[in-house]
Amino acid sequence: MQQQNIRDEEVELLLNxxxxxxxxxxxxxxxxxxxxRISRLVLLDKFPSFAELRYRLISDKNYLARFIEEITVNVxxxxxxxxxxxxxxxxxxxxxxxxxxxxxxxxxxxxxxxVISMAILLQEANILHKSRLYATDINPLALQKARxxxxxxSLMKQFSENYIQSGGKKTFSDYYTAKYSLAKFDDSLxxxxxxxxxxxxxxxxxxxxxxxxCRNVLIYFNKELQDKALNxxxxxxxxxxxxxxxxxxxxxxxxxxxxxxxxxxxxxxxKKIT
Amino acid sequence: xxxxxMTAHYDLVLIGGSAGSIQIILKALQxxxxxxxxxxxxxxxxPSSDSTLIDIFGGKTALRVKEADEKERIQPAxxxxxxADYHLLIEKDGSFSLDDSEKVNFSRPSxxxxxxxxxxxxxxxxxxxxxxxxxxxxxEGLQKIKTRGGLCIVQDPDTAEVDFLPRQALLxxxxxxxxxxxxxxxxxxxxxxxxx
Ligand SMILES: C[S@@+](CC[C@H](N)C(=O)[O-])C[C@H]1O[C@@H](n2cnc3c(N)ncnc32)[C@H](O)[C@@H]1O
Numbered sequence: 001m002q003q004q005n006i007r008d009e010e011v012e013l014l015l016n017x018x019x020x021x022x023x024x025x026x027x028x029x030x031x032x033x034x035x036x037r038i039s040r041l042v043l044l045d046k047f048p049s050f051a052e053l054r055y056r057l058i059s060d061k062n063y064l065a066r067f068i069e070e071i072t073v074n075v076x077x078x079x080x081x082x083x084x085x086x087x088x089x090x091x092x093x094x095x096x097x098x099x100x101x102x103x104x105x106x107x108x109x110x111x112x113x114x115v116i117s118m119a120i121l122l123q124e125a126n127i128l129h130k131s132r133l134y135a136t137d138i139n140p141l142a143l144q145k146a147r148x149x150x151x152x153x154s155l156m157k158q159f160s161e162n163y164i165q166s167g168g169k170k171t172f173s174d175y176y177t178a179k180y181s182l183a184k185f186d187d188s189l190x191x192x193x194x195x196x197x198x199x200x201x202x203x204x205x206x207x208x209x210x211x212x213x214c215r216n217v218l219i220y221f222n223k224e225l226q227d228k229a230l231n232x233x234x235x236x237x238x239x240x241x242x243x244x245x246x247x248x249x250x251x252x253x254x255x256x257x258x259x260x261x262x263x264x265x266x267x268x269x270x271k272k273i274t
Numbered sequence: 275x276x277x278x279x280m281t282a283h284y285d286l287v288l289i290g291g292s293a294g295s296i297q298i299i300l301k302a303l304q305x306x307x308x309x310x311x312x313x314x315x316x317x318x319x320x321p322s323s324d325s326t327l328i329d330i331f332g333g334k335t336a337l338r339v340k341e342a343d344e345k346e347r348i349q350p351a352x353x354x355x356x357x358a359d360y361h362l363l364i365e366k367d368g369s370f371s372l373d374d375s376e377k378v379n380f381s382r383p384s385x386x387x388x389x390x391x392x393x394x395x396x397x398x399x400x401x402x403x404x405x406x407x408x409x410x411x412x413x414e415g416l417q418k419i420k421t422r423g424g425l426c427i428v429q430d431p432d433t434a435e436v437d438f439l440p441r442q443a444l445l446x447x448x449x450x451x452x453x454x455x456x457x458x459x460x461x462x463x464x465x466x467x468x469x470x
Pocket of ligand 1: 073080
Protein backbone atom coordinates (compact mmCIF):
# COMPACT_ATOMS: atom_id res chain seq x y z
CA MET A 1 0.00 0.00 0.00
CA GLN A 2 1.67 3.18 -1.20
CA GLN A 3 1.38 5.86 1.46
CA GLN A 4 0.42 9.41 0.55
CA ASN A 5 2.94 12.06 1.33
CA ILE A 6 1.49 14.33 3.94
CA ARG A 7 3.43 17.26 5.30
CA ASP A 8 3.93 17.91 9.00
CA GLU A 9 2.13 21.26 8.68
CA GLU A 10 -0.92 19.48 7.33
CA VAL A 11 -0.98 17.07 10.26
CA GLU A 12 -0.75 20.06 12.57
CA LEU A 13 -3.69 21.79 10.86
CA LEU A 14 -5.85 18.71 11.15
CA LEU A 15 -5.01 18.16 14.81
CA ASN A 16 -5.88 21.79 15.53
CA UNK A 17 -9.24 21.40 13.77
CA UNK A 18 -9.96 18.41 15.98
CA UNK A 19 -9.28 20.38 19.13
CA UNK A 20 -11.27 23.42 18.05
CA UNK A 21 -14.28 21.64 16.60
CA UNK A 22 -14.52 18.45 18.59
CA UNK A 23 -12.37 18.89 21.67
CA UNK A 24 -10.17 15.87 20.91
CA UNK A 25 -6.49 16.59 21.44
CA UNK A 26 -4.07 14.30 19.64
CA UNK A 27 -1.14 16.73 19.69
CA UNK A 28 0.58 14.73 22.43
CA UNK A 29 0.71 11.57 20.34
CA UNK A 30 3.93 10.29 18.76
CA UNK A 31 4.20 12.23 15.51
CA UNK A 32 5.51 9.56 13.14
CA UNK A 33 2.81 7.13 14.06
CA UNK A 34 -0.10 9.57 13.83
CA UNK A 35 1.13 10.84 10.49
CA UNK A 36 1.17 7.30 9.19
CA ARG A 37 -2.35 6.69 10.44
CA ILE A 38 -3.61 9.82 8.68
CA SER A 39 -1.91 8.88 5.38
CA ARG A 40 -3.39 5.43 5.73
CA LEU A 41 -6.88 6.83 6.24
CA VAL A 42 -6.61 8.99 3.12
CA LEU A 43 -5.97 5.79 1.17
CA LEU A 44 -8.43 3.62 3.04
CA ASP A 45 -11.38 5.96 2.57
CA LYS A 46 -10.24 6.85 -0.94
CA PHE A 47 -9.84 10.59 -0.50
CA PRO A 48 -8.15 12.10 -3.57
CA SER A 49 -5.83 13.97 -1.23
CA PHE A 50 -5.30 15.11 2.31
CA ALA A 51 -7.40 18.25 1.74
CA GLU A 52 -10.56 16.19 1.11
CA LEU A 53 -10.05 14.21 4.31
CA ARG A 54 -9.67 17.44 6.22
CA TYR A 55 -12.77 18.92 4.65
CA ARG A 56 -14.84 15.82 5.44
CA LEU A 57 -13.71 15.84 9.03
CA ILE A 58 -14.50 19.53 9.46
CA SER A 59 -17.87 19.43 7.79
CA ASP A 60 -19.29 16.03 8.75
CA LYS A 61 -19.47 15.34 12.45
CA ASN A 62 -20.60 11.79 11.76
CA TYR A 63 -17.20 11.12 10.27
CA LEU A 64 -15.50 11.81 13.61
CA ALA A 65 -16.15 8.32 15.00
CA ARG A 66 -14.70 6.77 11.86
CA PHE A 67 -11.66 9.04 12.14
CA ILE A 68 -11.07 8.10 15.79
CA GLU A 69 -11.53 4.44 14.95
CA GLU A 70 -8.88 4.48 12.26
CA ILE A 71 -6.43 6.94 13.79
CA THR A 72 -6.12 4.86 16.94
CA VAL A 73 -4.54 1.43 16.73
CA ASN A 74 -6.94 -1.17 18.10
CA VAL A 75 -4.90 -4.32 17.53
CA UNK A 76 -5.32 -6.67 20.48
CA UNK A 77 -5.80 -10.33 21.37
CA UNK A 78 -6.85 -12.48 24.29
CA UNK A 79 -4.09 -13.47 26.70
CA UNK A 80 -1.67 -11.35 24.69
CA UNK A 81 1.85 -12.04 26.03
CA UNK A 82 0.83 -15.20 27.92
CA UNK A 83 3.62 -14.89 30.48
CA UNK A 84 2.12 -11.57 31.58
CA UNK A 85 -1.15 -13.32 32.40
CA UNK A 86 0.72 -16.13 34.12
CA UNK A 87 2.29 -13.57 36.44
CA UNK A 88 -1.12 -12.06 37.12
CA UNK A 89 -2.46 -15.51 38.01
CA UNK A 90 0.43 -16.48 40.22
CA UNK A 91 1.54 -13.27 41.88
CA UNK A 92 -1.18 -10.64 41.66
CA UNK A 93 -4.57 -12.36 41.94
CA UNK A 94 -3.74 -14.16 45.20
CA UNK A 95 -3.10 -10.74 46.77
CA UNK A 96 -6.23 -9.20 45.26
CA UNK A 97 -8.22 -12.17 46.55
CA UNK A 98 -7.61 -11.01 50.12
CA UNK A 99 -9.75 -7.89 49.46
CA UNK A 100 -13.47 -8.02 50.17
CA UNK A 101 -14.14 -6.19 46.94
CA UNK A 102 -11.88 -5.83 43.90
CA UNK A 103 -11.86 -2.94 41.44
CA UNK A 104 -9.85 -3.18 38.21
CA UNK A 105 -9.48 -0.58 35.45
CA UNK A 106 -8.56 -1.50 31.89
CA UNK A 107 -7.60 1.79 30.22
CA UNK A 108 -7.43 1.48 26.43
CA UNK A 109 -9.29 -1.84 26.38
CA UNK A 110 -9.96 -1.66 22.64
CA UNK A 111 -12.42 -4.35 21.49
CA UNK A 112 -12.46 -6.06 24.88
CA UNK A 113 -10.27 -9.14 24.49
CA UNK A 114 -8.03 -8.03 27.34
CA VAL A 115 -10.83 -7.50 29.84
CA ILE A 116 -12.52 -10.81 28.97
CA SER A 117 -9.18 -12.53 29.52
CA MET A 118 -9.05 -10.90 32.94
CA ALA A 119 -12.60 -12.02 33.72
CA ILE A 120 -11.58 -15.59 32.88
CA LEU A 121 -8.58 -15.35 35.21
CA LEU A 122 -10.77 -13.99 37.99
CA GLN A 123 -13.39 -16.66 37.48
CA GLU A 124 -10.76 -19.39 37.62
CA ALA A 125 -9.48 -17.87 40.86
CA ASN A 126 -13.07 -17.83 42.17
CA ILE A 127 -13.06 -14.09 42.75
CA LEU A 128 -14.99 -12.82 39.75
CA HIS A 129 -18.17 -12.50 41.81
CA LYS A 130 -16.56 -9.90 44.05
CA SER A 131 -14.80 -7.99 41.29
CA ARG A 132 -15.81 -5.05 39.15
CA LEU A 133 -13.92 -4.41 35.93
CA TYR A 134 -14.06 -0.96 34.37
CA ALA A 135 -12.97 -1.09 30.75
CA THR A 136 -12.52 2.22 28.96
CA ASP A 137 -11.33 3.45 25.60
CA ILE A 138 -11.35 6.63 23.56
CA ASN A 139 -12.82 4.76 20.59
CA PRO A 140 -16.62 4.28 20.81
CA LEU A 141 -16.71 1.84 17.89
CA ALA A 142 -14.19 -0.43 19.59
CA LEU A 143 -16.31 -0.35 22.74
CA GLN A 144 -19.37 -1.32 20.71
CA LYS A 145 -17.57 -4.46 19.61
CA ALA A 146 -16.43 -5.12 23.15
CA ARG A 147 -20.04 -4.89 24.27
CA UNK A 148 -21.08 -7.80 22.03
CA UNK A 149 -18.37 -10.15 23.30
CA UNK A 150 -18.43 -11.71 19.84
CA UNK A 151 -15.22 -12.39 17.93
CA UNK A 152 -14.35 -14.24 14.74
CA UNK A 153 -14.12 -17.97 15.36
CA SER A 154 -10.93 -17.99 13.30
CA LEU A 155 -9.12 -16.18 16.14
CA MET A 156 -9.93 -18.84 18.74
CA LYS A 157 -7.01 -21.07 17.86
CA GLN A 158 -4.52 -18.31 18.71
CA PHE A 159 -6.47 -17.21 21.79
CA SER A 160 -6.68 -20.78 23.04
CA GLU A 161 -2.94 -21.32 22.59
CA ASN A 162 -2.28 -18.10 24.50
CA TYR A 163 -4.70 -19.22 27.22
CA ILE A 164 -2.90 -22.52 27.69
CA GLN A 165 0.50 -20.81 27.76
CA SER A 166 -0.80 -18.42 30.40
CA GLY A 167 -1.39 -21.40 32.67
CA GLY A 168 -5.05 -22.02 31.78
CA LYS A 169 -6.12 -25.52 32.71
CA LYS A 170 -9.67 -25.63 31.40
CA THR A 171 -11.01 -26.25 27.93
CA PHE A 172 -10.92 -22.81 26.40
CA SER A 173 -13.87 -23.49 24.10
CA ASP A 174 -16.10 -23.92 27.18
CA TYR A 175 -15.96 -20.13 27.55
CA TYR A 176 -17.74 -19.41 24.28
CA THR A 177 -20.47 -20.66 22.01
CA ALA A 178 -19.56 -21.08 18.37
CA LYS A 179 -22.12 -20.15 15.77
CA TYR A 180 -21.28 -20.05 12.07
CA SER A 181 -18.02 -18.14 11.91
CA LEU A 182 -18.42 -16.39 15.26
CA ALA A 183 -17.59 -17.11 18.87
CA LYS A 184 -19.74 -15.52 21.55
CA PHE A 185 -18.26 -15.36 25.03
CA ASP A 186 -20.34 -16.38 28.01
CA ASP A 187 -22.53 -13.65 29.47
CA SER A 188 -21.44 -14.62 32.97
CA LEU A 189 -17.99 -13.27 32.10
CA UNK A 190 -19.44 -9.90 31.15
CA UNK A 191 -21.72 -9.38 34.12
CA UNK A 192 -19.13 -7.57 36.19
CA UNK A 193 -17.65 -5.55 33.35
CA UNK A 194 -18.58 -1.89 32.84
CA UNK A 195 -17.63 -0.44 29.47
CA UNK A 196 -17.41 3.28 28.87
CA UNK A 197 -15.56 5.90 26.87
CA UNK A 198 -12.76 7.67 28.67
CA UNK A 199 -10.06 9.80 27.10
CA UNK A 200 -6.71 9.61 28.89
CA UNK A 201 -5.81 13.01 27.44
CA UNK A 202 -8.71 14.97 28.87
CA UNK A 203 -10.70 12.89 31.37
CA UNK A 204 -9.70 12.52 34.97
CA UNK A 205 -9.87 9.89 37.66
CA UNK A 206 -13.26 8.28 38.33
CA UNK A 207 -12.58 5.71 41.04
CA UNK A 208 -9.89 4.04 43.09
CA UNK A 209 -8.54 0.68 42.01
CA UNK A 210 -6.37 -2.17 43.22
CA UNK A 211 -5.19 -2.96 39.71
CA UNK A 212 -4.89 -0.74 36.66
CA UNK A 213 -4.06 -2.33 33.32
CA CYS A 214 -3.03 -0.04 30.47
CA ARG A 215 -1.18 -1.95 27.80
CA ASN A 216 0.10 -0.73 24.46
CA VAL A 217 -1.49 2.67 24.79
CA LEU A 218 1.38 4.75 26.20
CA ILE A 219 3.62 3.84 23.25
CA TYR A 220 1.40 6.12 21.16
CA PHE A 221 1.98 9.10 23.46
CA ASN A 222 4.96 11.43 23.68
CA LYS A 223 6.86 11.61 26.95
CA GLU A 224 4.80 14.47 28.37
CA LEU A 225 1.49 12.81 27.71
CA GLN A 226 2.83 9.50 29.04
CA ASP A 227 3.72 11.26 32.23
CA LYS A 228 0.31 12.84 32.47
CA ALA A 229 -1.43 9.49 32.00
CA LEU A 230 0.86 7.82 34.54
CA ASN A 231 -0.02 10.52 37.06
CA UNK A 232 -3.68 9.88 36.42
CA UNK A 233 -3.10 6.17 37.10
CA UNK A 234 -1.12 6.95 40.22
CA UNK A 235 -3.95 9.13 41.42
CA UNK A 236 -6.46 6.33 40.77
CA UNK A 237 -4.49 3.55 42.41
CA UNK A 238 -4.68 2.46 46.03
CA UNK A 239 -1.52 2.18 48.05
CA UNK A 240 -0.07 -1.31 47.38
CA UNK A 241 -2.14 -1.48 44.22
CA UNK A 242 -0.71 -2.78 40.94
CA UNK A 243 -0.04 -1.00 37.67
CA UNK A 244 0.36 -3.20 34.59
CA UNK A 245 1.70 -1.81 31.30
CA UNK A 246 2.53 -3.21 27.86
CA UNK A 247 5.67 -5.23 27.31
CA UNK A 248 7.63 -2.22 25.99
CA UNK A 249 6.31 0.40 28.38
CA UNK A 250 8.01 1.84 31.47
CA UNK A 251 7.21 3.49 34.78
CA UNK A 252 10.82 3.86 35.82
CA UNK A 253 11.82 7.11 34.10
CA UNK A 254 8.57 8.94 34.80
CA UNK A 255 7.73 11.35 37.59
CA UNK A 256 5.87 8.61 39.52
CA UNK A 257 8.71 6.10 39.12
CA UNK A 258 10.03 6.48 42.66
CA UNK A 259 6.73 5.33 44.15
CA UNK A 260 6.72 1.98 42.40
CA UNK A 261 8.66 -1.27 42.45
CA UNK A 262 8.59 -3.77 39.62
CA UNK A 263 7.28 -7.21 40.62
CA UNK A 264 9.92 -9.12 38.71
CA UNK A 265 12.30 -8.02 36.03
CA UNK A 266 10.49 -9.76 33.20
CA UNK A 267 6.91 -8.55 33.36
CA UNK A 268 5.87 -4.90 33.25
CA UNK A 269 3.88 -4.95 36.47
CA UNK A 270 4.60 -2.51 39.28
CA LYS A 271 3.40 -2.26 42.86
CA LYS A 272 2.71 1.13 44.39
CA ILE A 273 4.66 1.35 47.61
CA THR A 274 3.80 4.80 48.96
CA UNK B 275 28.43 5.78 -6.60
CA UNK B 276 28.52 9.34 -7.88
CA UNK B 277 26.26 10.54 -5.08
CA UNK B 278 28.62 9.18 -2.52
CA UNK B 279 30.93 12.18 -2.59
CA MET B 280 33.55 13.18 -0.08
CA THR B 281 31.43 15.71 1.77
CA ALA B 282 28.41 13.49 2.39
CA HIS B 283 28.01 12.37 5.94
CA TYR B 284 25.78 9.75 7.46
CA ASP B 285 24.13 9.57 10.86
CA LEU B 286 22.04 6.47 10.52
CA VAL B 287 22.55 3.09 8.89
CA LEU B 288 19.45 0.93 8.46
CA ILE B 289 19.65 -2.77 7.78
CA GLY B 290 16.59 -4.76 6.77
CA GLY B 291 16.29 -8.43 6.00
CA SER B 292 14.51 -11.61 6.74
CA ALA B 293 15.35 -15.26 6.28
CA GLY B 294 19.07 -15.83 6.05
CA SER B 295 20.23 -12.34 7.01
CA ILE B 296 21.73 -12.94 10.42
CA GLN B 297 25.07 -14.22 9.17
CA ILE B 298 25.34 -11.33 6.72
CA ILE B 299 24.66 -8.79 9.44
CA LEU B 300 27.29 -10.38 11.65
CA LYS B 301 29.78 -10.10 8.83
CA ALA B 302 28.85 -6.46 8.27
CA LEU B 303 29.06 -5.50 11.95
CA GLN B 304 32.29 -7.30 12.77
CA UNK B 305 34.71 -4.88 11.09
CA UNK B 306 32.72 -1.74 12.04
CA UNK B 307 34.59 0.91 13.97
CA UNK B 308 32.59 3.02 16.42
CA UNK B 309 32.00 6.23 14.52
CA UNK B 310 29.40 8.88 14.05
CA UNK B 311 26.50 6.78 12.90
CA UNK B 312 24.01 4.56 14.64
CA UNK B 313 22.81 1.26 13.15
CA UNK B 314 19.19 0.12 13.21
CA UNK B 315 18.40 -3.50 12.38
CA UNK B 316 14.92 -4.60 11.32
CA UNK B 317 14.74 -8.33 10.98
CA UNK B 318 11.72 -10.48 10.24
CA UNK B 319 11.53 -13.32 12.70
CA UNK B 320 9.32 -15.23 15.09
CA PRO B 321 8.23 -13.16 18.08
CA SER B 322 9.96 -13.93 21.38
CA SER B 323 13.44 -14.22 19.90
CA ASP B 324 14.54 -10.72 20.99
CA SER B 325 17.11 -11.52 23.60
CA THR B 326 18.61 -14.11 21.32
CA LEU B 327 19.29 -11.53 18.61
CA ILE B 328 20.98 -9.26 21.11
CA ASP B 329 23.03 -12.22 22.29
CA ILE B 330 23.94 -13.06 18.71
CA PHE B 331 25.12 -9.57 17.76
CA GLY B 332 26.35 -8.30 21.13
CA GLY B 333 30.06 -8.70 21.70
CA LYS B 334 30.63 -9.42 18.00
CA THR B 335 31.16 -5.76 17.22
CA ALA B 336 32.89 -2.78 18.80
CA LEU B 337 29.53 -1.00 18.89
CA ARG B 338 27.05 -1.19 21.76
CA VAL B 339 24.14 -3.50 20.91
CA LYS B 340 20.66 -3.10 22.40
CA GLU B 341 16.96 -3.33 21.71
CA ALA B 342 15.42 -0.04 20.55
CA ASP B 343 13.39 1.34 23.47
CA GLU B 344 10.40 3.51 22.78
CA LYS B 345 11.13 7.28 23.07
CA GLU B 346 14.86 6.55 23.34
CA ARG B 347 17.16 9.08 21.64
CA ILE B 348 19.30 7.54 18.94
CA GLN B 349 22.99 7.65 19.86
CA PRO B 350 25.97 7.17 17.55
CA ALA B 351 28.08 4.02 17.68
CA UNK B 352 25.13 1.96 18.84
CA UNK B 353 23.35 -0.92 17.15
CA UNK B 354 19.60 -0.92 17.80
CA UNK B 355 17.44 -3.95 17.17
CA UNK B 356 13.76 -3.48 16.36
CA UNK B 357 11.80 -5.50 18.93
CA ALA B 358 9.67 -8.39 17.70
CA ASP B 359 5.99 -7.75 17.10
CA TYR B 360 6.14 -3.93 17.04
CA HIS B 361 6.81 -1.54 14.19
CA LEU B 362 9.75 0.76 14.84
CA LEU B 363 9.40 4.38 13.76
CA ILE B 364 11.73 7.33 13.98
CA GLU B 365 10.48 10.66 15.26
CA LYS B 366 11.55 14.12 14.10
CA ASP B 367 13.58 14.65 17.27
CA GLY B 368 15.67 11.56 16.52
CA SER B 369 13.98 9.26 19.00
CA PHE B 370 12.28 5.93 18.45
CA SER B 371 8.63 5.18 18.80
CA LEU B 372 6.93 1.80 18.72
CA ASP B 373 3.58 0.98 17.20
CA ASP B 374 1.66 -2.28 17.30
CA SER B 375 -0.57 -1.52 14.33
CA GLU B 376 -1.53 -4.03 11.65
CA LYS B 377 1.21 -6.02 9.95
CA VAL B 378 2.59 -4.56 6.74
CA ASN B 379 3.58 -7.04 4.03
CA PHE B 380 2.71 -9.74 6.57
CA SER B 381 5.43 -8.40 8.81
CA ARG B 382 5.77 -6.66 12.15
CA PRO B 383 8.29 -5.13 12.43
CA SER B 384 8.03 -3.97 8.84
CA UNK B 385 11.19 -2.82 7.10
CA UNK B 386 9.17 -0.40 4.96
CA UNK B 387 7.81 1.44 7.97
CA UNK B 388 11.20 1.97 9.59
CA UNK B 389 12.93 2.92 6.33
CA UNK B 390 10.17 5.35 5.37
CA UNK B 391 10.11 7.17 8.67
CA UNK B 392 13.92 7.29 8.75
CA UNK B 393 13.94 8.76 5.24
CA UNK B 394 11.69 11.58 6.39
CA UNK B 395 13.84 12.45 9.35
CA UNK B 396 17.35 11.71 8.15
CA UNK B 397 17.04 12.42 4.40
CA UNK B 398 20.46 12.30 2.78
CA UNK B 399 22.13 11.36 6.07
CA UNK B 400 20.55 7.90 5.97
CA UNK B 401 22.04 4.72 4.57
CA UNK B 402 19.73 1.77 3.92
CA UNK B 403 20.76 -1.79 3.24
CA UNK B 404 18.45 -4.55 2.03
CA UNK B 405 19.59 -8.10 2.50
CA UNK B 406 18.39 -11.62 1.85
CA UNK B 407 14.65 -12.09 2.20
CA UNK B 408 11.54 -13.85 0.99
CA UNK B 409 9.03 -10.97 0.88
CA UNK B 410 8.86 -7.56 -0.76
CA UNK B 411 8.95 -5.73 2.57
CA UNK B 412 11.65 -3.08 2.42
CA UNK B 413 11.47 -2.15 -1.24
CA GLU B 414 9.14 0.84 -0.89
CA GLY B 415 11.15 2.01 2.08
CA LEU B 416 14.38 1.76 0.13
CA GLN B 417 12.79 3.81 -2.65
CA LYS B 418 11.89 6.50 -0.15
CA ILE B 419 15.47 6.58 1.16
CA LYS B 420 16.67 6.99 -2.41
CA THR B 421 14.18 9.76 -3.20
CA ARG B 422 15.28 11.67 -0.13
CA GLY B 423 18.91 11.45 -1.17
CA GLY B 424 20.10 8.71 1.17
CA LEU B 425 22.60 6.02 0.23
CA CYS B 426 21.17 2.67 -0.91
CA ILE B 427 22.86 -0.70 -0.73
CA VAL B 428 21.39 -4.01 -1.88
CA GLN B 429 23.00 -7.34 -1.16
CA ASP B 430 24.26 -9.03 -4.32
CA PRO B 431 21.43 -11.53 -4.97
CA ASP B 432 23.94 -14.18 -6.05
CA THR B 433 25.26 -14.21 -2.49
CA ALA B 434 21.84 -14.17 -0.75
CA GLU B 435 20.45 -17.24 0.93
CA VAL B 436 16.98 -16.17 -0.22
CA ASP B 437 17.48 -13.96 -3.24
CA PHE B 438 13.85 -12.93 -3.79
CA LEU B 439 14.03 -9.61 -1.91
CA PRO B 440 17.30 -8.31 -3.37
CA ARG B 441 16.26 -9.37 -6.88
CA GLN B 442 12.90 -7.67 -6.61
CA ALA B 443 14.57 -4.56 -5.18
CA LEU B 444 16.95 -4.38 -8.12
CA LEU B 445 14.03 -4.43 -10.57
CA UNK B 446 12.83 -1.05 -9.34
CA UNK B 447 15.82 0.62 -7.67
CA UNK B 448 19.29 1.38 -8.80
CA UNK B 449 21.25 1.25 -5.57
CA UNK B 450 24.54 3.02 -4.98
CA UNK B 451 26.13 -0.33 -4.21
CA UNK B 452 25.31 -3.94 -4.96
CA UNK B 453 27.46 -5.52 -2.31
CA UNK B 454 28.74 -8.95 -1.33
CA UNK B 455 28.53 -9.71 2.38
CA UNK B 456 32.23 -9.08 2.99
CA UNK B 457 32.04 -5.69 1.27
CA UNK B 458 29.27 -4.20 3.40
CA UNK B 459 31.34 -3.57 6.53
CA UNK B 460 34.10 -2.01 4.46
CA UNK B 461 31.66 0.33 2.70
CA UNK B 462 30.20 1.36 6.03
CA UNK B 463 33.59 2.05 7.58
CA UNK B 464 34.35 4.23 4.57
CA UNK B 465 31.30 6.34 5.40
CA UNK B 466 32.52 7.19 8.87
CA UNK B 467 33.72 10.74 9.04
CA UNK B 468 37.46 10.99 9.51
CA UNK B 469 38.42 12.72 12.73
CA UNK B 470 39.21 16.37 12.00
C1 LIG C 1 -3.14 -1.19 20.65
S1 LIG C 1 -4.65 -1.01 21.56
C2 LIG C 1 -4.27 -1.91 23.02
C3 LIG C 1 -5.36 -2.85 23.44
C4 LIG C 1 -5.06 -3.71 24.64
N1 LIG C 1 -4.82 -2.91 25.83
C5 LIG C 1 -3.87 -4.60 24.36
O1 LIG C 1 -2.76 -4.32 24.81
O2 LIG C 1 -4.03 -5.58 23.64
C6 LIG C 1 -4.59 0.70 22.04
C7 LIG C 1 -5.92 1.26 22.50
O3 LIG C 1 -5.73 2.52 23.13
C8 LIG C 1 -6.81 3.35 22.81
N2 LIG C 1 -6.46 4.76 23.03
C9 LIG C 1 -5.68 5.54 22.27
N3 LIG C 1 -5.64 6.79 22.75
C10 LIG C 1 -6.41 6.81 23.87
C11 LIG C 1 -6.77 7.81 24.81
N4 LIG C 1 -6.34 9.06 24.68
N5 LIG C 1 -7.58 7.47 25.83
C12 LIG C 1 -8.04 6.19 25.96
N6 LIG C 1 -7.74 5.21 25.10
C13 LIG C 1 -6.93 5.50 24.06
C14 LIG C 1 -7.10 3.01 21.38
O4 LIG C 1 -8.40 3.39 20.99
C15 LIG C 1 -6.88 1.50 21.35
O5 LIG C 1 -8.06 0.80 21.54
